[in-house]
Amino acid sequence: MQIVWKGQACFSIVITRGKQEQVKILIDPFEDSIGLKLPPQEADIVLVTHGHSDHNNVKIVKGDPFIIDSPGEYEVKSVFVQGITTFHDDVQGKERGLNTIYTIITEGITLCHMGDFGQKELTPEEVDKIGNVHVLMIPVGGTYTIDGKEAGKIISQIEPKIIIPMHYALPKLKPNLAKVEEFLQVMGKKGLEPQGKLSLKAKDVAGETKEAEIVVMRPQ
Numbered sequence: 146m147q148i149v150w151k152g153q154a155c156f157s158i159v160i161t162r163g164k165q166e167q168v169k170i171l172i173d174p175f176e177d178s179i180g181l182k183l184p185p186q187e188a189d190i191v192l193v194t195h196g197h198s199d200h201n202n203v204k205i206v207k208g209d210p211f212i213i214d215s216p217g218e219y220e221v222k223s224v225f226v227q228g229i230t231t232f233h234d235d236v237q238g239k240e241r242g243l244n245t246i247y248t249i250i251t252e253g254i255t256l257c258h259m260g261d262f263g264q265k266e267l268t269p270e271e272v273d274k275i276g277n278v279h280v281l282m283i284p285v286g287g288t289y290t291i292d293g294k295e296a297g298k299i300i301s302q303i304e305p306k307i308i309i310p311m312h313y314a315l316p317k318l319k320p321n322l323a324k325v326e327e328f329l330q331v332m333g334k335k336g337l338e339p340q341g342k343l344s345l346k347a348k349d350v351a352g353e354t355k356e357a358e359i360v361v362m363r364p365q
Contacts, residue, residue, distance in 0.1 A: 146252055148280070148343040150362035152181045153199055154260060154312050156282060157188070160224070160251055168222045170249065171210070172258050172282075173200040180319040181364070190221050194245045194260025195233060199320070216245055225250040229274045233289075234263040241289065248275060253347030256280045257303065261290045261312065267302050279350040281305035284312035286322030293328030300332075300357065306350050308332075308359045309343070315364065325361060332359060339363035 149157045154173040161167050171188035175181065176198045186206050193201045193214035203212055211221045216228035227248045233241035241263060249256040257278040267275070281303055284290035290312055291299065300308060310329075314322045329335060339361045 146254060146345045148256075148309070148345070148362075149341070149365045150309070150311065151175075151183055152315055152364040153179060153318070154194065154258070154282075154284065155183065155200075156258065156311075157186065158249070158256070168224060168251075170224065171206060172247070173260065174202040174205050175199040176202045178319075180317040181315065190224060190226070192226065192228075192247050192249075192258065194247065194258065195243060197261070200261065213247075214245075223251070227274070229271060231260075231262055231267075231271060232264050233261050235265050246271070246275065248278070254279050254345060254350055256282070257305070258282045259284060259299070262299070263290055265291075265295060266298055272302050275303060278303050278305040280307045280309065280345070282309045282311050285310040285325060285328035286313035286320075288320065288322055292323055293331045296328055297331045305357055306354045307343075307345075308357050309362060310359070329359070329361070334359050337361045341365055 147159045153175050156172045158170040169188045170190045171186050172192045179199045188206050188210045191210045191212045216230045219226040229246040231244050232238040233244040244260045247258045255278050283296050285293045285296045310325050313325045341363050
């Protein structure tokens with residue numbers, strides 16, 4: 146499995162089966178109006194966490210992908226996806242509406258993408274639905290989502306093995322978000338070198354882990 150961050154909350158995940166078969170997943174493609182440019186993408190499966198333009202630009206995807214834009218359980222090309230309804234804000238969706246958290250299970254690895262999660266914490270029911278997570282993609286920029294301090298609390302609820310921060314300030318990004326360094330300071334981490342991609346196999350996340358690893362990614 147290879148994970149690439151495109152900026153904001155957009156990730157490309159490529160699963161390779163054997164020498165020939167690949168399954169490509171794209172999460173939350175954005176429009177150029179946010180200040181970042183996303184070139185046309187290829188994907189077999191597209192996940193959309195909510196209907197805002199910085200997360201739902203499915204028209205940029207070539208071909209005829211299977212689009213998942215609502216809660217529920219799905220199986221596409223032996224990839225299991227679960228969508229969990231949450232709120233985009235901390236006032237029961239009254240300001241920004243609903244948000245869908247997705248868990249993705251494939252190749253013995255469970256990923257969780259939080260979308261534009263805005264609640265101060267997960268409910269016990271939400272924690273139960275999310276279950277055990279190997280890789281957590283979580284917003285940390287505040288303003289429209291949780292900030293770095295709040296993200297730290299959510300992480301303690303989920304207890305993932307790998308944490309990828311997203312939805313934070315980037316050069317040319319128009320929304321005014323906090324920098325990733327604020328989140329890293331909360332987590333007691335400094336000087337992490339951004340990675341262009343993250344390659345994982347099931348054995349990399351097997352067994353017990355004393356402390357979660359934070360992976361800061363560089364938009365590709």
